[in-house]
Each structure stands twice: as C-alpha cells, then as structure tokens.
Amino acid sequence: MLAIKLRPVGKKKQRTYRVVVMERRSKLNGRFIDxxxxxxxxxxxxxxxxxxxxxxxxxxxxxxxxxxxVLVKAGVMKAPAKKKKVSRK
Structure with a gap:
C-alpha cells in the first residue's frame, strides 16, 4: 500500500521535510517513488x-x-469530520 509521508532532511535540530510517495512499511530514509x-x-x-x-x-x-x-492547509483536501465525544452518564 502506498502512503504520502514526510521524509526528514537537513541537519539535526534544523530538520526540513520532503513530501514523498513511498510504500507504507518502508523506512523513511529508504527508496521513494515520487x-x-x-x-x-x-x-x-x-x-x-x-x-x-x-x-x-x-x-x-x-x-x-x-x-x-498540511494538505488541508494547502487546500488540496477537505478537513475530515471530527468525531463527537459521547460521555457516559
């Protein structure tokens, strides 16, 4: 199954991330598709x-x-509906 993930790049404590498509179970520093x-x-x-x-x-x-x-902020996706919490009485 494919996943869209954040791949860390940059120095320690100054991380930036690449948004990549890769297999869900593969390592973050492993091979990516796009x-x-x-x-x-x-x-x-x-x-x-x-x-x-x-x-x-x-x-x-x-x-x-x-x-x-991040995709919601970019306007690519709509925000998912939030679940309402039901409390016991």
Missing part, C-alpha cells in the same frame, strides 16, 4: 505540487495524519 514537495515546520512554509498529490491520492496513496493536516 517527490511531491517540501515542508519547513520552523517557519511554517511549504511548497507542494497539488496536481501530483491529487494524482497519487486518486491512485490509492493515503496521506499520514501530519501530511493530511
């Missing part, structure tokens, strides 16, 4: 190819939770 963009969490800047993301999602790739949040 590079979709980048993310810098320190400055909250990112550049993601929306066309490629839509193509891979239509082909069955599932984004991780963190990538899904």
């Amino acid at each position: 590079d979709l963009g980048w993310l810098n969490p320190h400055t909250d800047k990112f550049d993601i190819s929306t066309e490629l993301v839509k193509k891979w999602i239509s082909n069955g790739a599932q984004p991780t939770k963190t990538v899904a949040d």
Whole structure:
C-alpha cells in the first residue's frame, strides 16, 4: 500500500521535510517513488505540487495524519469530520 509521508532532511535540530510517495512499511530514509514537495515546520512554509498529490491520492496513496493536516492547509483536501465525544452518564 502506498502512503504520502514526510521524509526528514537537513541537519539535526534544523530538520526540513520532503513530501514523498513511498510504500507504507518502508523506512523513511529508504527508496521513494515520487517527490511531491517540501515542508519547513520552523517557519511554517511549504511548497507542494497539488496536481501530483491529487494524482497519487486518486491512485490509492493515503496521506499520514501530519501530511493530511498540511494538505488541508494547502487546500488540496477537505478537513475530515471530527468525531463527537459521547460521555457516559
């Protein structure tokens, strides 16, 4: 199964991430299929190819939770519906 993940690059404590498509079970520093963009969490800047993301999602790739949040900010995906908590009485 394919997944859209964040692949860490850069120095220690100055990490940036590449948004890549890879097998769900493969290591983060392992082989990836396609590079979709980048993310810098320190400055909250990112550049993601929306066309490629839509193509891979239509082909069955599932984004991780963190990538899904970034895609919602980019306007590629809609935010998932939040579950309501039901408390016991």
